[in-house]
Amino acid sequence: MEPNRPYDQDNRPPTYYYGPKKKRRGGFLILWALIFSLIGGVVGSVLTYRYMPAPAVGGTQVPQTQLPADTTRKHEAGVVESVAQRAMPSVVGITTSTTKNTLMGPMAVQGSGSGFIISEDGYILSNAHVVGAKGNKVKVLLNDQTEAEGKVVWSDETLDLGLVKIAKKGLTPLPMGDSDGINIGETAVAIGNPLGLDFQRSVTAGVISGLNRNIGEVQGNYMDGLIQTDASINAGNSGGPLLNSEGQVIGINSVKISSAEGLGFSIPINTAKPIVEQVMKTGDFKSVALGMSGYTVSAVERSGYDLGTSGKGVIVGGVEAQSPAAAAGLQVNDIILKMGDKDIQSMSQLRRELYKYKAGDAVDVVVSRNGKKETLQLTFTDYQVPAVQGRGDGGLGRLIPGFNN
Numbered sequence: 001m002e003p004n005r006p007y008d009q010d011n012r013p014p015t016y017y018y019g020p021k022k023k024r025r026g027g028f029l030i031l032w033a034l035i036f037s038l039i040g041g042v043v044g045s046v047l048t049y050r051y052m053p054a055p056a057v058g059g060t061q062v063p064q065t066q067l068p069a070d071t072t073r074k075h076e077a078g079v080v081e082s083v084a085q086r087a088m089p090s091v092v093g094i095t096t097s098t099t100k101n102t103l104m105g106p107m108a109v110q111g112s113g114s115g116f117i118i119s120e121d122g123y124i125l126s127n128a129h130v131v132g133a134k135g136n137k138v139k140v141l142l143n144d145q146t147e148a149e150g151k152v153v154w155s156d157e158t159l160d161l162g163l164v165k166i167a168k169k170g171l172t173p174l175p176m177g178d179s180d181g182i183n184i185g186e187t188a189v190a191i192g193n194p195l196g197l198d199f200q201r202s203v204t205a206g207v208i209s210g211l212n213r214n215i216g217e218v219q220g221n222y223m224d225g226l227i228q229t230d231a232s233i234n235a236g237n238s239g240g241p242l243l244n245s246e247g248q249v250i251g252i253n254s255v256k257i258s259s260a261e262g263l264g265f266s267i268p269i270n271t272a273k274p275i276v277e278q279v280m281k282t283g284d285f286k287s288v289a290l291g292m293s294g295y296t297v298s299a300v301e302r303s304g305y306d307l308g309t310s311g312k313g314v315i316v317g318g319v320e321a322q323s324p325a326a327a328a329g330l331q332v333n334d335i336i337l338k339m340g341d342k343d344i345q346s347m348s349q350l351r352r353e354l355y356k357y358k359a360g361d362a363v364d365v366v367v368s369r370n371g372k373k374e375t376l377q378l379t380f381t382d383y384q385v386p387a388v389q390g391r392g393d394g395g396l397g398r399l400i401p402g403f404n405n
Contacts, residue, residue: 079245080205083189086247090117090174091191091201091240093141094130094150094164114192114240115140115164116249117173122148122166123280125272126239127254128155131162140166143201154279158348159355160223160254161272162239163279174241177248179227179268184208190231190253190264192240206231206262213265214345215255224349226265227251233264242266275355287354288361288380291323292316292330296346309368313337314350316367320385328365328378337373338366 096111113130117123124140131138136152148166155162189205210228229242233253242251251266278285298311307315313335319325330336336344339353340363357363362379 079187080189080203083243083245083247084191084203087116087174087189087191087241087243088201089143089172091143092116092124093193093201094124094126094239095139095141096130096132096136112193112236113238114236114253116191116239116241117171118176118276119173119280120169120171122168122171123276124150124164124166125252125276126162126164127252127267128157128160128162130239131155131164138164140164142168142171153283154275154285156275158351159271159275160267161252161275163276174243175246175248176269176273177244177246177250179250179270182208182211182227182244182250184211187245188227188229188231188250189243189245190229190233190237190240190266191243192233192237192253202237204232209262215265223255223265224345225268225271225352226255227268229264229266230262231264232262233266237264271352271355274358286384287351288357288359289323289383289385290325290330290354290378291320291383291385292325293318294336294347294350296348297335298346307335308371309335309337313344313368314347323383323385324378324380328376330365330367330376330378331369333369335368336365337368339363 092115094113094115096113111130113126115124115126115130118125131152132155134152134155136155138150138152140148140150142148148168150164150166153163153165184207186208187205188208189203191201191203193201206229208227209230212224213226213228214224215226227242227250229251231242233255237253238255240253241249242253244250249269251268252272253264253266255265275285294314294316297307297309297313297315300315301307301311307313316325316330316332316334316336318332319330336350338344339350340356342353344350344353357380359380359382362377365376365378367374367376
């Protein structure tokens with residue numbers, strides 16, 4: 001046993017000092033938090049009750065602020081709408097009644113189409129296949145739903161144009177545009193009465209899809225130089241206007257290709273302008289005459305002949321004495337290939353070309369003579385074809401202005 005020795009502080013077992021034990025205050029803080037929570041809840045409830053509107057019956061929320069309703073429609077008219085509004089009063093419905101002989105005897109046949117007013121004193125332009133021959137009586141339905149009796153004062157099946165006169169004044173005519181100045185892709189608006197008068201003044205819109213289109217023979221007449229559009233044109237639209245974005249007439253709706261969609265065709269308004277002007281001035285229109293008879297080459301070649309022009313042109317069958325054709329040196333068996341800057345495909349087309357000229361006008365005519373091309377200069381005069389009997393050769397000898405076709 002070791003002797004007693006003084007207690008050495010450095011030899012004491014280590015002790016760990018944690019500091020003096022502090023009094024816990026957690027319960028006090030929780031109490032204050034509860035008090036403030038209660039106060040906040042009471043204040044929030046009071047404010048909500050004071051300022052929030054009462055819920056509507058049925059649980060639907062009512063907007064906090066009721067703004068006055070704006071009844072003004074924010075609408076800006078587009079091009080098509082503007083054109084339609086301006087043109088609609090000038091578009092008319094046309095109904096016809098003809099008698100046809102059937103196995104059960106004569107029967108009345110009703111037809112309908114469209115037209116549009118071109119003068120304030122009652123001239124209306126349409127298609128010949130809508131209004132029929134000169135002298136026919138038709139009924140015209142105006143925009144105000146009144147009816148007027150009309151008379152066909154001029155009509156030409158070759159051009160498929162007809163002019164009707166009604167005894168009305170103060171009408172709103174459509175302005176004429178320039179069909180030579182239109183471009184592919186520009187806006188086109190068609191107005192008419194598709195499928196009869198139940199859908200009168202229907203508006204369709206599209207673009208100019210093509211120019212100077214040739215669709216061949218339609219009801220015996222060669223149709224070329226047409227405006228193509230994808231604006232919908234259906235039966236009953238015939239005779240209605242095709243308008244540009246300015247509301248001007250650029251064509252007369254005429255033909256639709258039924259085997260395809262979006263293929264409608266219109267007669268350029270520039271074709272009708274000189275005719276309309278003369279009829280409105282004099283009451284009639286007389287075309288200049290060549291003074292020759294002829295046949296469409298393609299029709300002749302279907303009989304087995306090869307005339308060496310790939311089916312194009314008109315072969316001269318006869319030349320009248322003292323006529324413009326005789327003065328120009330045109331001969332039998334010449335094949336007319338071109339008049340002015342226009343290639344000639346058929347007799348009906350050649351006839352349409354004559355509507356562009358008047359007495360005193362001169363034009364170059366390109367012919368094929370004995371297989372060689374020659375250019376003749378032809379000057380139109382007041383010459384008119386004498387009335388003669390047709391030859392009875394399957395309709396090719398039918399007398400038309402300037403020709404015996």
